[in-house]
Each structure stands twice: as structure tokens, then as C-alpha cells.
Amino acid sequence: MPDKWTLKNKRALITGGTKGIGKSITDELLELGAKIFIIARGKELLDEHIKEYSGKGFTAYGFCGDMSKEDDRKKLFEDVKTKWDYFDILINNAGYNIRKINTLEYKEEEFNYLLEINLKAVFDSCMLAYPLLKKSGSASVVNIVSVAGLSHISTGAPYAISKAATVQLTKNLAVEWAPDNIRVNAIAPWYIRTPLTTPVLNKQEYLERIIARTPMKRVGKPEEVASLAAYLSMPVASYITGQCIAVDGGFSVNGF
Numbered sequence: 001m002p003d004k005w006t007l008k009n010k011r012a013l014i015t016g017g018t019k020g021i022g023k024s025i026t027d028e029l030l031e032l033g034a035k036i037f038i039i040a041r042g043k044e045l046l047d048e049h050i051k052e053y054s055g056k057g058f059t060a061y062g063f064c065g066d067m068s069k070e071d072d073r074k075k076l077f078e079d080v081k082t083k084w085d086y087f088d089i090l091i092n093n094a095g096y097n098i099r100k101i102n103t104l105e106y107k108e109e110e111f112n113y114l115l116e117i118n119l120k121a122v123f124d125s126c127m128l129a130y131p132l133l134k135k136s137g138s139a140s141v142v143n144i145v146s147v148a149g150l151s152h153i154s155t156g157a158p159y160a161i162s163k164a165a166t167v168q169l170t171k172n173l174a175v176e177w178a179p180d181n182i183r184v185n186a187i188a189p190w191y192i193r194t195p196l197t198t199p200v201l202n203k204q205e206y207l208e209r210i211i212a213r214t215p216m217k218r219v220g221k222p223e224e225v226a227s228l229a230a231y232l233s234m235p236v237a238s239y240i241t242g243q244c245i246a247v248d249g250g251f252s253v254n255g256f
Contacts, residue, residue: 004236008033011087011136012233013080015067015125016094018045020194021144024222025091028230035059037083039076039094041066067094068117070124077128086135089233092122092166093144097196103157111158118162119169126173126184134180140233141184143170144225147248150188163188167244174242183241185232190248192220215250 012029016022017038026036030053040046043064053060063079065072080087095118098110122143133139148155149163167186174184191197191210201207201219211217225247231237232245246252 004238005234006033007089007230007234010034010089010233011037011084012089012091013037013039013087013129014091014093015039015121017091018042018049020196021189021192021222021225022091022093023049024226025093025229028223028226029089029091029233030058030060032230032234034089034233037061037063037080037087039063039065039067067121067125068096068113070120073121073124073128077125077132080132084132086132087129088133088136088139090125090129090133090139090141091144091229091233092125092141094121095144097155097159099159099200100156101154106156106158114156114158115162118159119165122166123169126169130177130182133177133182137181138235138238139180139182140237141170141173141182142229142232143167143184143186144229145170145186145188145244147188147190147246147252150244150246150252170244171242178241183232183238185241186244187225187228187232188244188246188248188252189220189225190214190246190251192222192225192247194222213251213254214248215254218249220247220249 012034014026017026018040026038046062046064050060050062061083063076065076143166145163145166148160149167170184170186
């Protein structure tokens, strides 16, 4: 495999790396040769995964924390610095949603929480990661957003706002950090079958509506997002920055 198609010895930090899309990204990066550091809220599952990865000969570290809490974000990077003096890849994957069709139904604390976990946490992790990414000399940031940040879907305005803002953050940082050889891109999935979306996808009528609007006539798989995250982190993607790429089976381009 040519060096440009590998992540051998690259160091990657993945937020929300034990479930769903985050778990698939973690697995993909490890298989491509990366060393990983993951943060997740559930200590038992986190420890289980780290033990499994280490048992397979991978280099894997974990930090138990909540990305919606500013103190935990700071502690995460303090811990990262005890292991690494730089790293090459930042995957901002941790996120959450409170689904309500009517925006008037949201309480202020719900709105604030969704912006904290989906936007402020991404902003802070980028700021805290910057000095370490700059030392890499060739770094990549991948922000996991959503097609909800590109067009209206029935998933709630606060979530959509947070994802749209993260798309814009991606563009700004891509331009600002290009001189430091740090690329910044975003991935916007449509419905992917994960623990977070299972309650929605188990509703047959709603699932049928999703599939009817999706040209490929199915929901996505976590590994289909992970493969793009890996590609964007590879040397082969060295001229791609500031982009938001939808992984959506054609949903976002499906007109009448």
C-alpha cells in the first residue's frame, strides 16, 4: 500500500469513540495503522474497547469524560499531553439530539445543551488541539455534522443550528489554519443506523418516509461514514480542505 493511502503511525483523537459512527471511525483508523486516543462517557465500555484494542497489538488510550462539560474538555487535553506531544488527526464526533418537530416546544436548557455538546465542544476541542496539531506538520480535522445542517429535516431546529454553525466553523478554520498545514473538513451523514437513531428507525412509518426520500432506498451504515473520515485524514487527501461532504445515499441532491 503506497504511503499516501495509509495512516501508519498517525496519532488520532476521536471524541465519542465507543459507539455508532465514532466506534466505526476508531476501528477504521486502527486498521489503517493509526494510534488512537478516544473519549467517551461510559467508563465500562471505554475500558472494554481499550483492552480489546491493546490485546490486538494496537496503541490505544482512553479518557472517560463528557464533552458537554468544559472542565472535562480541558482535562481531556491535559491527559492527551501526558501521552503525546503532538497528534495528527482530530475527529470531532461526539454529539447528541433532542428530537422535537415544533421549535416552540424546546426549553431553554435543552437548546443550550444541544449547542454546548454539538457546537461549543467542537469549537473548544479545535482550539485546545491546535498547538498539538500544528506540531504534526500535516494534520487533519474532521467534524461530524449532519444533513440537518444543510437543509430542513424533521429533527429539531437547535440540532440543525448547531450542525450548520459547525459547517461554517469548518470553513473558517480551513482557511485560517491552511498555512499551518492543518486541513479541516466536515462530513454530513443522513440517517445512519446507530444507537442514537435506533428509536427513530424502529418506527416503520417514519423509516418508510426516510427511504422514500433517499435515492439509494436504504439508511446508511456507520462504516460508510468511517471510510470517508479515514480518507480525509490520509496524505492522499492532502489538497482537500474546507469541504462538507454528505454521506446520504443521494438525499441532499434529491429534488422533485
